[in-house]
Amino acid sequence: MSFLYRTPSQPVPEQGRAGVLLVNLGTPDALGYRAVRRYLLEFLSDRRVIEASPFIWQPILRGIVLATRPFTSGANYARIWDRTRDESPLRTHTRGQAEGLAARLKDEGVPVEWGMRYGNPSVAAAMDRLMDAGCDRIVVLPLYPQYSATTTATANDQVFRALMELRRQPAIRTVPPFPDDARYIDALSKSIRTSLSALPFRPQRLVASFHGIPKAYVEKGDSYPQDCERTITALRQSLDLREEQMPLTYQSRFGPTEWIQPYTAPFVAGLPAEGITRIAVVMPGFMTDCIETLDEIGRELREEFMHAGGEEFALVPCLNASPEAIDLIEALSRDSLAGWL
Numbered sequence: 001m002s003f004l005y006r007t008p009s010q011p012v013p014e015q016g017r018a019g020v021l022l023v024n025l026g027t028p029d030a031l032g033y034r035a036v037r038r039y040l041l042e043f044l045s046d047r048r049v050i051e052a053s054p055f056i057w058q059p060i061l062r063g064i065v066l067a068t069r070p071f072t073s074g075a076n077y078a079r080i081w082d083r084t085r086d087e088s089p090l091r092t093h094t095r096g097q098a099e100g101l102a103a104r105l106k107d108e109g110v111p112v113e114w115g116m117r118y119g120n121p122s123v124a125a126a127m128d129r130l131m132d133a134g135c136d137r138i139v140v141l142p143l144y145p146q147y148s149a150t151t152t153a154t155a156n157d158q159v160f161r162a163l164m165e166l167r168r169q170p171a172i173r174t175v176p177p178f179p180d181d182a183r184y185i186d187a188l189s190k191s192i193r194t195s196l197s198a199l200p201f202r203p204q205r206l207v208a209s210f211h212g213i214p215k216a217y218v219e220k221g222d223s224y225p226q227d228c229e230r231t232i233t234a235l236r237q238s239l240d241l242r243e244e245q246m247p248l249t250y251q252s253r254f255g256p257t258e259w260i261q262p263y264t265a266p267f268v269a270g271l272p273a274e275g276i277t278r279i280a281v282v283m284p285g286f287m288t289d290c291i292e293t294l295d296e297i298g299r300e301l302r303e304e305f306m307h308a309g310g311e312e313f314a315l316v317p318c319l320n321a322s323p324e325a326i327d328l329i330e331a332l333s334r335d336s337l338a339g340w341l
């Protein structure tokens, strides 16, 4: 294999061709220690995710963390795994979003591919397929509404890493984050209203839980919490809810350092003591359901809330491949395809 080894199998049409690449986080290929370990090793070796010096972090990762975490995470993945498709929900829903978008863009001859920052299908393979379809310009849509260096930036890094191996590079447009885009807020509002109206109880609180990041990253300039604030402010306005009725919290803390607060779990566990025993939880930062929404919130947090005296707990599903999600993804893609069709 030589440097600059990838050459597309199809020529670019004379008038050029645009394609769209959806990029999501990634998920293990299978259940079991080896597959979960491989995924966690790649994920947690990303220096945008763990900024500590690799000389200090890699021995800890390869020693303590990967000796234990694949077992605990693997048990959690086993609870949410789709046994029929033999894959995790994040992969199913990401594929569903790509297929939904492909159907919308088919008549205009715009191919759509999807790739994962960690694991499979890889971003490089997805890029190859677009180039093989004759694309010379690609819209990259990282599936994160709120910007973070730990997600959006590393997804884009992976795209540009793939470009480094191409003799003939396509033009790239990366879709900006969309924390308070009206079309995103509308899709969320609609999905929340539908979920809440089907509940057999009336929640006293609609808790919004976003994935957290280390506080130090924010102090160094990651604008992620500002984007989460923009989302929640727009969402409260759209649903006509006050701050107290729809509090903002952060979940999924990893490691011993301080992360951005308030933390979802203690916040929710403290609600019954204040007379709040019926809640619904929405996770607007996740475009697809995954281990963090279905297991950490849907199981773990539910148990903690009930144990603390809660009576009713509902989970609002993520947008996944719903028609509202496809409308949103299509609109965002078309913004960046402008002038290319």
Ligand SMILES: C=CC1=C(C)c2cc3[nH]c(cc4nc(cc5[nH]c(cc1n2)c(C)c5CCC(=O)O)C(CCC(=O)O)=C4C)c(C)c3C=C
Residues within 6 Å of the ligand: 025, 026, 027, 028, 049, 050, 069, 073, 088, 090, 144, 148, 150, 151, 211, 212, 213, 214, 224, 252, 254, 285, 286, 289, 290, 291, 292
């Ligand atoms: C320092 C560690 C981590 C940071 C920073 C982080 C940021 C971050 N992550 C998401 C979205 C997802 N994370 C998911 C899983 C997951 N996240 C971490 C760690 C950090 N995330 C780990 C170790 C894991 C693996 C699961 C586990 O072992 O607990 C997922 C789900 C993947 C799946 O397969 O279902 C998503 C999605 C965001 C949005 C974010 C920062 C804004």
Ligand SMILES: [Fe+2]
Residues within 6 Å of the ligand: 211, 252
């Ligand atoms: Fe994460």
Ligand SMILES: [Fe+2]
Residues within 6 Å of the ligand: 252, 291, 292, 296
């Ligand atoms: Fe988690």
